Amino acid sequence: MIRSTAAVTKWEFILFLREPSAFFFTMVFPLLMMLLFSSMWGNEPFPGEAYGYVDFSVPAFMGMVMATGGIMSLTTSIAAYREKGILKRFRATPVSPAAILIGQFASVLAVTVAGVVLLLAVGFAFYSLHFMGNIFEFVLAFLLSACSISAMGFIPASLVSTARSGVVAANILYFPMLFLSGAALPWFMLPDFLKKVSLVFPLTHAIKLMQGVWLGGSLSDYPVQLAVLAGFVVIGLFVSIRHFRWV
Amino acid sequence: MKESVVTVKNLVKHYGKVKAVDGISFSVKQGEIFGIVGPNGAGKTTTIECIAAMQEYDSGIIDVLGLDPAAGSLSIKQRIGLQQQESEIPDRLRLREAMLLFSSLYSRVLDWRLLLKQLDLWDKKDTFYSALSGGQKKRFFVAMALIGDPEVVFLDELTSGLDPQARRSVWELVRYLRNQGRTVVLSTHYMDEAEKLCDRVAVIHNGKLAALDTPSSLISRYGGYTKVCFDFDDKFDQGVLSGVNGIESRVIENGLCTLEVSERHAIVEIVKSLDAADQGLVSFRIEAPTLEDVFLNITGREVRD
Known part of the structure; x- marks a missing residue:
């Protein structure tokens, strides 16, 4: 079980790197967004604060990496696997559904980590990022957020049966979430009504949590966000284990 | 009398209201090449998939190597190999990589290098799956069916769409598998194939077993x-x-x-x-x-x- 899960994880990660569009939108696109916005606003500290625009936005761009990997790539790739009969090929082997699911999940997590490391490397090298929080707490916030977004992605991934419907489902979730959660646009700019709507997305809570910890807050300051994110993990796992289909 | 490795009793399987398999019974002996023939939609694939723990069945008893595919499906899959009609692997996986991935799913495996050489795919080991021809894909699916060193190999319409040379090389391979002591269950549309290759042939029609015997006995009885x-x-x-x-x-x-x-x-x-x-x-x-x-x-x- 461990060996097969590790193998699925490894090869899914490598397959991801060979998929140009997935690679671009997870690894390169958030980086370009960061470059675009920071060239507009710079990272000079806000008046009376010790952090600037890029510091404020980096957790949002991390959220973008998570959503692209965990919603877009995961849903479309599992749906395509199902339609093409790739899952059916795995079903003929002694691999358990759990190993397939965990392997997919772990590879998305690895992709997200890779995308975020790239983002941070560029950020620290060129924009003199100011990290003001506790690194351990931030890693926890990041991991919980990434797991939560991918767990949400598993819900449509478990339910759709064709690649086309997978793309549709992924888009319906992805784009509103991207624009309303603060990943692509600063959340505080949204009108109140849309702010309320945005609370249904785990990404909104993930970004709020990561922003807070990045700028010096503590995990314990964000009980609502922690609870919502953990809730999505549980729901996502439940739906994907309960409703996983090979064909 | 050799022992049975697969026993099917009164197998019934519905898809919705359609009865795909309607009370089929047979058994496959250790070391034989067992053919399943029948028109399209007769229930060949469904029967094979029920035995190979790929589908739930509605009623009946199936015993594969002493195990029940409905209950212990993963342990059966450690000991059988299945070549499916409609399945794929990811396009951008190289053959070598796919062999490594699938090797890690079994507790006992054959040497994938040897397999690719035997199946005349060694030159393609660094080729993406998507770049293979139809015949090469078929052969590669045989490699994947064999990677777990199976005791029983199920080949579902393996030679459909192959040219005559490729079909003959597949026949050689099937005989080779049998000579290694494996049991082979194959379905086919080609009657010459079933006649030349199989020790016994089951004719399935409308989800029922219409006849089962050696090719020569079937011919003398039903051939006219x-x-x-x-x-x-x-x-x-x-x-x-x-x-x-x-x-x-x-x-x-x-x-x-x-x-x-x-x-x-x-x-x-x-x-x-x-x-x-x-x-x-x-x-x-x-x-x-x-x-x-x-x-x-x-x-x-x-x-x-």
Whole structure:
């Protein structure tokens, strides 16, 4: 079980790197967004604060990496696997559904980590990022957020049966979430009504949590966000284990 | 008498209201090549998938190597190999990589390098799956079915769409698998394949087992009469054959005479009569019934979808 899960994880990660569009939108696109916005606003500290625009936005761009990997790539790739009969090929082997699911999940997590490391490397090298929080707490916030977004992605991934419907489902979730959660646009700019709507997305809570910890807050300051994110993990796992289909 | 490795009793499987498999029973002995033939939609694939723990079935009993595929499906899959009609692996996986991935799913494996060499795919080991030809993909699916060193190998319409050379090389491979002590269960559309390759053949029709025996027993039982065919010209007097016993039917069409004969001696008599009349011997031929005749006689001659 461990060996097969590790193998699925490894090869899914490598397959991801060979998929140009997935690679671009997870690894390169958030980086370009960061470059675009920071060239507009710079990272000079806000008046009376010790952090600037890029510091404020980096957790949002991390959220973008998570959503692209965990919603877009995961849903479309599992749906395509199902339609093409790739899952059916795995079903003929002694691999358990759990190993397939965990392997997919772990590879998305690895992709997200890779995308975020790239983002941070560029950020620290060129924009003199100011990290003001506790690194351990931030890693926890990041991991919980990434797991939560991918767990949400598993819900449509478990339910759709064709690649086309997978793309549709992924888009319906992805784009509103991207624009309303603060990943692509600063959340505080949204009108109140849309702010309320945005609370249904785990990404909104993930970004709020990561922003807070990045700028010096503590995990314990964000009980609502922690609870919502953990809730999505549980729901996502439940739906994907309960409703996983090979064909 | 060798022991059975697969036993199926009264297997029933519905898809919605359609009864795909309707009470099939048979058993497969250790080390034999067991063929399943039948028209499209007869229930061949469904039967194989139920045995190979790929599908739930509605009722009946299946025993594979002493295990129940409904309950212990993963432990059965450690010991069997399945080549499926409609399945794929990711396009951008190289063959070598796919072999490594699939090797890690089994507790006991064959050497993938040897497998690729035996299946004539070694030169393609660094090629993406998507770049393979149809025949190469088929062979690669055999490699994936064999990677777990299976005791029973299921090959579902393995040779469909292959050219004659590739089919013959697959036959060699199937015999080789049997000689290694493995049991092979295969479904096919090609009756010559079933006749040459299989020790026993099950004919499935409308979800039911219509006949099950060795190819030669099936032919002698269901194959019908031997046919004698020859061309003739306008001067031919059909009367020369009137003294021959054992001619069961006579069809004359476009200068070709086809006789069905029920006893061997009739053939000799026909030859003698034609020779005396100086007729038809250039094109004279005898057509013994084949498994194809068995198939058509059992499942009907009308065209289906």
